[in-house]
Amino acid sequence: MKSTNPTQTKAWKKLEDHFKAVKDLKLKSEFESHPGRADEFTLRWEDFYVDYSKNLITKETRDLLIELAEEVGLEEAIFDYFGGGRINRTEGRAVLHTALREKNTTEVEVDGENVIPEVFKVKEKIRSFSNSVIDGSRKGFTGKPFSDIVNIGIGGSDLGPVMVTEALKNYTNHLKVHFVSNVDGDHVHETIQDLDPETTLFVIVSKSFSTQETLANSTTIRKWFTKRAPAEAVAKHFVAVSSNVKAVKEFGIEAENIFPMWDWVGGRFSLWSAVGLSIALSIGPNSFEKLLDGAYAMDQHFRETPFEKNIPVQLALLTVWYNNFHQAETQAIIPYTQYLHRFSAYLQQAIMESNGKGVDRSGKEVTYQTGNIIWGEPGTNSQHAFFQLIHQGTKLIPADFIGFKKSLFDDKAHHNKLMANFFAQTEALLAGKNSEEVRKELTSKGLSEEELEKLLPFKTFPGNRPTTTILIEKLTPASLGKLIALYEHQIFVQGIIWNVYSYDQWGVELGKQLADNILSEIEENDVRGHDSSTSKLLKFYLQE
Numbered sequence: 001m002k003s004t005n006p007t008q009t010k011a012w013k014k015l016e017d018h019f020k021a022v023k024d025l026k027l028k029s030e031f032e033s034h035p036g037r038a039d040e041f042t043l044r045w046e047d048f049y050v051d052y053s054k055n056l057i058t059k060e061t062r063d064l065l066i067e068l069a070e071e072v073g074l075e076e077a078i079f080d081y082f083g084g085g086r087i088n089r090t091e092g093r094a095v096l097h098t099a100l101r102e103k104n105t106t107e108v109e110v111d112g113e114n115v116i117p118e119v120f121k122v123k124e125k126i127r128s129f130s131n132s133v134i135d136g137s138r139k140g141f142t143g144k145p146f147s148d149i150v151n152i153g154i155g156g157s158d159l160g161p162v163m164v165t166e167a168l169k170n171y172t173n174h175l176k177v178h179f180v181s182n183v184d185g186d187h188v189h190e191t192i193q194d195l196d197p198e199t200t201l202f203v204i205v206s207k208s209f210s211t212q213e214t215l216a217n218s219t220t221i222r223k224w225f226t227k228r229a230p231a232e233a234v235a236k237h238f239v240a241v242s243s244n245v246k247a248v249k250e251f252g253i254e255a256e257n258i259f260p261m262w263d264w265v266g267g268r269f270s271l272w273s274a275v276g277l278s279i280a281l282s283i284g285p286n287s288f289e290k291l292l293d294g295a296y297a298m299d300q301h302f303r304e305t306p307f308e309k310n311i312p313v314q315l316a317l318l319t320v321w322y323n324n325f326h327q328a329e330t331q332a333i334i335p336y337t338q339y340l341h342r343f344s345a346y347l348q349q350a351i352m353e354s355n356g357k358g359v360d361r362s363g364k365e366v367t368y369q370t371g372n373i374i375w376g377e378p379g380t381n382s383q384h385a386f387f388q389l390i391h392q393g394t395k396l397i398p399a400d401f402i403g404f405k406k407s408l409f410d411d412k413a414h415h416n417k418l419m420a421n422f423f424a425q426t427e428a429l430l431a432g433k434n435s436e437e438v439r440k441e442l443t444s445k446g447l448s449e450e451e452l453e454k455l456l457p458f459k460t461f462p463g464n465r466p467t468t469t470i471l472i473e474k475l476t477p478a479s480l481g482k483l484i485a486l487y488e489h490q491i492f493v494q495g496i497i498w499n500v501y502s503y504d505q506w507g508v509e510l511g512k513q514l515a516d517n518i519l520s521e522i523e524e525n526d527v528r529g530h531d532s533s534t535s536k537l538l539k540f541y542l543q544e
């Protein structure tokens with residue numbers, strides 16, 4: 001994969017000039033003067049309706065952004081990505097979460113070996129294992145079927161499974177799935193205190209099997225379990241998902257209870273692998289497969305669709321436009337369904353751990369902004385929390401609004417209210433409310449001229465705030481798979497344009513190392529060699 005400083009491309013220079021010309025673009029007048037604007041900037045694909053017309057762009061912006069994508073070699077990069085090229089150069093690995101949702105007739109090679117048969121072998125293991133837990137034929141040490149599952153993992157070994165099991169709660173069976181991630185002992189003790197060891201299955205998920213949090217929580221849980229069950233019962237109640245088979249065996253888990261994963265699947269992109277075991281347990285293997293099929297469909301769309309009609313490409317280009325030309329720092333993700341309440345937390349890891357990089361692919365410090373800050377909460381709750389700032393604050397916050405035509409409980413009255421808010425918010429952010437409109441409104445309420453003038457500046461809305469609407473037919477395993485894959489590919493495109501390695505995460509290492517050192521100092525009550533702030537804080541913590 002070549003290293004191209006995006007700011008040195010011809011397209012970037014053109015975009016800079018273009019930005020000067022359109023930076024004061026007024027969306028409202030663009031809509032008035034171009035009646036076809038909504039059609040021009042809407043993409044229809046399967047059950048997705050993606051309207052990006054409420055963004056601060058013109059056709060020329062789109063053309064130039066596509067030119068940029070072409071100039072940095074996006075097409076060739078996509079080919080490498082799906083083809084198993086070692087695009088994660090700093091770790092010498094391929095990036096093939098897409099192979100996890102491929103059909104078994106395909107061949108995807110890593111080091112000359114087709115990985116698809118192995119992927120399908122593990123899929124079969126996931127299927128038979130989850131079926132046996134769900135139908136009760138697999139039993140705990142006293143012969144009772146399982147009722148509870150505890151997923152022990154952190155980061156990509158937690159966020160994807162939690163987000164999906166929450167999102168697909170309506171598709172779940174009788175098994176109750178719990179998640180323990182934080183090394184905070186209160187998290188693990190709170191979770192296990194009411195569980196019945198006879199009917200609880202523990203799924204330890206750690207690609208490396210060396211993560212402090214996961215090992216500490218697993219050890220605590222195993223201790224809790226063996227106090228209540230004979231040691232040999234561990235084999236029936238603990239399974240692990242990892243690429244470090246040796247460490248898993250040393251922990252005491254039987255070989256047949258280990259679900260492998262591979263170094264070509266990054267943690268934050270791993271929910272499609274056996275890391276998604278708790279998803280398969282919770283919604284059943286058929287629905288898990290549908291999730292993967294949805295992602296597969298999005299993969300094909302991304303690979304085969306010209307950039308102009310390509311949803312992940314277009315949405316990624318918009319983020320570049322805001323991040324690098326409008327200098328927006330953040331992007332809000334607002335799903336209008338409570339089921340997706342962990343979606344932005346999940347995307348925070350996926351996006352920020354991938355593209356929060358300050359060094360380009362040639363090892364040089366970048367001279368432009370890279371990874372944007374992701375945040376958000378479901379609507380309508382967020383409307384009553386932080387929307388004030390999006391509407392009237394001083395910051396430019398491009399926002400993705402994700403909604404569904406149908407609700408799952410089919411309560412039309414509620415859904416209409418929810419969706420009325422969904423549409424109203426993007427309209428309000430676009431149109432704002434000018435002083436004339438406010439004046440009219442206040443006059444009709446009978447306010448005096450003096451009261452009116454005082455209130456006027458506070459009640460006006462500047463509008464012109466960009467949003468993208470992703471309207472999907474219904475929240476199903478398949479549509480969720482498509483949605484997640486959409487953002488995965490958006491991350492990829494951003495990384496190619498920003499010229500960073502999106503698939504490593506060295507930035508998380510330093511804190512881990514220092515925590516290890518500090519832990520020994522705490523345990524030995526011997527604080528040494530820190531800056532004075534850290535020393536004092538540690539001493540204060542250690543004081544009885």
Ligand SMILES: O=P(O)(O)OC[C@H]1O[C@](O)(CO)[C@@H](O)[C@@H]1O
Pocket residue numbers: 154155156157205206207208209210211214267268353505508
């Ligand atoms: O699955 P593991 O190896 O325990 O890692 C958990 C998480 O830790 C990280 O390496 C970051 O600390 C993530 O990228 C990863 O998802």
